[in-house]
Amino acid sequence: MAQEVCCLKAQLKEKEKEIAALKKKLAQLEKSHPTVLELHDKVTPLTPLTSNPALSNEDIMRYSRQLLLPDLGVRGQLNLSKTSVLIVGCGGLGCPLAQYLAAAGIGRLGLLDYDEVELSNLHRQVLHGEENQGQAKALSAANAVKRLNSTVECIPYHLQLSSDNAVQLIQQYDIVADCSDNVPTRYLVNDACVLSGKPLVSASALRMEGQLTVYNYRGGPCYRCLYPLPPPPETVTNCSDGGVLGVVPGIMGCFQALEVLKIASGHGSSCGQQLVMFDAQDARFRSIKLRPKQPGCAVCGENPSVTQLVDYEAFCGSAATDKCLKLNLLSKDQRITVQDYKSIMDDAGPHLLLDVRPLVEVDICHLPSSLNIPLSSLQERKSEHLQLLQERISELKQQMAGDCRPPVYVICKQGNDSQKAVQVLDKMSGSEVDNIAVKDISGGLMAWAKRIDPTFPQY
Numbered sequence: 364m365a366q367e368v369c370c371l372k373a374q375l376k377e378k379e380k381e382i383a384a385l386k387k388k389l390a391q392l393e394k395s396h397p398t399v400l401e402l403h404d405k406v407t408p409l410t411p412l413t414s415n416p417a418l419s420n421e422d423i424m425r426y427s428r429q430l431l432l433p434d435l436g437v438r439g440q441l442n443l444s445k446t447s448v449l450i451v452g453c454g455g456l457g458c459p460l461a462q463y464l465a466a467a468g469i470g471r472l473g474l475l476d477y478d479e480v481e482l483s484n485l486h487r488q489v490l491h492g493e494e495n496q497g498q499a500k501a502l503s504a505a506n507a508v509k510r511l512n513s514t515v516e517c518i519p520y521h522l523q524l525s526s527d528n529a530v531q532l533i534q535q536y537d538i539v540a541d542c543s544d545n546v547p548t549r550y551l552v553n554d555a556c557v558l559s560g561k562p563l564v565s566a567s568a569l570r571m572e573g574q575l576t577v578y579n580y581r582g583g584p585c586y587r588c589l590y591p592l593p594p595p596p597e598t599v600t601n602c603s604d605g606g607v608l609g610v611v612p613g614i615m616g617c618f619q620a621l622e623v624l625k626i627a628s629g630h631g632s633s634c635g636q637q638l639v640m641f642d643a644q645d646a647r648f649r650s651i652k653l654r655p656k657q658p659g660c661a662v663c664g665e666n667p668s669v670t671q672l673v674d675y676e677a678f679c680g681s682a683a684t685d686k687c688l689k690l691n692l693l694s695k696d697q698r699i700t701v702q703d704y705k706s707i708m709d710d711a712g713p714h715l716l717l718d719v720r721p722l723v724e725v726d727i728c729h730l731p732s733s734l735n736i737p738l739s740s741l742q743e744r745k746s747e748h749l750q751l752l753q754e755r756i757s758e759l760k761q762q763m764a765g766d767c768r769p770p771v772y773v774i775c776k777q778g779n780d781s782q783k784a785v786q787v788l789d790k791m792s793g794s795e796v797d798n799i800a801v802k803d804i805s806g807g808l809m810a811w812a813k814r815i816d817p818t819f820p821q822y
């Protein structure tokens with residue numbers, strides 16, 4: 364019996380040694396690979412952020428250039444290390460924002476995005492590289508941030524912020540930054556911030572312009588105070604439609620980082636009742652004072668009607684992504700598929716293919732023998748364009764002979780503008796131009812690239 368106990372004790376000691384050696388190896392591995400991060404696909408409770416009571420020598424060295432600023436100092440730096448920030452969207456704004464917050468020594472960064480990295484992201488989403496294509500943006504951004512500053516705690520969330528998870532998630536952070544690109548998410552983030560009492564540093568960038576405001580901050584207005592109703596979905600343009608010069612969200616994301624750092628350090632932001640507008644064309648910033656918090660606001664007012672998160676896609680009439688805004692303005696018999704058009708093209712019967720994209724897009728790629736008249740020119744009834752259209756219709760009539768309505772097929776990038784153009788052309792048919800039979804090509808050139816010709820460029 365005693366011998367058995369002795370033997371077990373010896374075995375136990377041996378195992379303990381093995382465990383200690385394994386722990387040591389693991390610690391070494393974790394140190395040499397600080398980028399191994401767990402990707403979260405749901406909201407998990409976080410432990411409270413602990414911070415050191417004083418700066419280490421390494422901290423002093425790393426942050427020395429900003430510690431010298433009286434506006435920050437040791438106290439401000441320690442405040443940064445105690446602050447957690449949730450970044451909604453790791454795209455054009457979220458990347459530079461995360462980069463500067465991590466570099467400055469923010470305590471914890473939640474990096475949230477449902478999407479994966481694509482080649483067309485890389486001109487502005489500067490934390491992602493070519494090798495990250497197809498990877499979750501949240502993870503790619505978190506890995507890049509960790510390489511920059513391994514002392515920052517990074518939590519990548521590969522999920523869509525929704526009414527089901529937003530409050531639970533936002534409650535765990537001190538400051539929220541909206542770096543998303545769609546209206547439903549803007550209302551969702553706003554309402555969740557109001558309900559959780561968190562300041563919201565919000566920015567946007569499109570084409571050559573950017574905007575920034577801090578909402579729900581020190582008694583200032585929330586997003587709904589200023590925009591009680593969403594804009595009609597068809598009036599909203601996003602980067603994939605309108606384009607954006609990469610450096611513009613870069614500047615606005617850095618600006619968001621600045622305001623977050625000012626709030627986190629204790630200095631405070633002055634953008635709580637201000638809209639800052641950046642015009643890249645003129646290299647100018649302008650600020651306008653916004654109206655104050657509205658007592659009648661639906662979420663932060665005196666008698667709020669929104670006391671919990673609602674259905675934001677229904678409220679805005681559009682999806683909480685910028686990917687699938689597909690208008691449906693026409694009846695079935697006013698539309699044909701790209702496959703139908705391929706047959707028409709192969710049959711080579713007389714018809715007109717009208718491309719209604721702006722010239723800048725036609726220069727990128729177009730189908731052979733299409734006539735380009737931008738939608739805006741049709742809507743404005745530009746006489747030189749109407750003349751051109753009439754000329755082509757007359758040619759067709761000659762080719763077709765007899766009393767006929769020449770077929771006109773309308774195409775654009777994704778099949779939204781082409782539907783609007785069909786409506787305009789239908790109105791013009793028989794009055795401003797000769798009678799025509801107009802049809803929309805569903806899904807536009809991107810559907811053509813996907814289903815008919817994989818060598819056709821996608822943009």
Ligand SMILES: Nc1ncnc2c1ncn2[C@@H]1O[C@H](COP(=O)(O)OP(=O)(O)OP(=O)(O)O)[C@@H](O)[C@H]1O
Nearest residue numbers: 452453454455476477478523524543544548602603
């Ligand atoms: N509700 C949401 N939950 C999580 N991520 C979101 C949500 N709404 C938007 N995003 C993310 O916000 C980011 C916005 O960035 P940006 O507009 O630069 O990128 P993008 O959508 O990839 O661009 P593009 O329009 O060129 O495809 C995107 O990565 C998008 O996935």
Ligand SMILES: [Zn+2]
Nearest residue numbers: 585588660663
């Ligand atoms: Zn409000």
